[in-house]
Each structure stands twice: as structure tokens, then as C-alpha cells.
Amino acid sequence: QVQLVESGGGLVQAGGSLRLSCAPSGRIFSSYVMAWFHQAPGKKREFVASIRWSGGITNYADSVKGRYTISREDAKNTVYLQMSSLKPEDTAVYYCAGAAYSRGVLTTENAYDYWGQGTQVTVSS
Secondary structure (H helix, E strand, O other): OOOEEEEOOEEEEOOOOEEEEEEEOOOOOOOOEEEEEEEOOOOOOEEEEEEEOOOOOEEEOOOOOOOEEEEEEHHHOEEEEEEOOOOHHHOEEEEEEEEOOOOOOOOOHHHOOEEEOOEEEEEEO
């Protein structure tokens, strides 16, 4: 069983940046897909970005394209979400997710096997 631990959330002013990290407890194999979702108060959890561990192919929600960057660091077995030009509407709990292999629609929660506990990101205006 893989456990995902997120870190890096916090309070930032609009226009600022934050970097989230996700460290799986077990080894990440090349077949894995890692992703970030977020859930704003009163809303459903939504896809933010994904990355295939092998090859590093990425995908982003339209709302974050050009502002967020997902990446992975093999040596540290860690996935990052670099968030820039943050807006108040980016305020949410951000969750790291992992899939043992690519299946289904990677922008949906059902495609993922493992979830972190979430980290709060608050953007003030």
C-alpha cells in the first residue's frame, strides 16, 4: 500500500507562488501516474494536473495552464506542483493522487488508487 504525504501549502497573497510536494511512502514504478486535485469549499474535488512517471508526459486543467507546473524528481521519489500567479479562486485543499498504471480518464478521481491527506492553500486578495 502506497501512502502519499503532501507538504508545502500555506497562505500567500494573490500573484504569489507556492510549491507543493508529494512524497510516496513506497517506490514509484515507471508505470505510475501521479496527479494533483483540489477541492474548494462547497465544491467537488477537481483535477489540476497529472504526470506519467515514465516519460514525464503532463496534462493540465485549463484553469491552471501557464501558471502551474507539475514535475517529478526520480532521485527523491517526489512529485511537485509549482504554482505561480496565484488567484484567490485557487484557494482549496490540494490532494496528491497516484495510480499504479494509466487507466480510464486521468482527469477523474476514479483513475487513481492512492490519495494523500491534503494540504490547504489559501490565496488572499
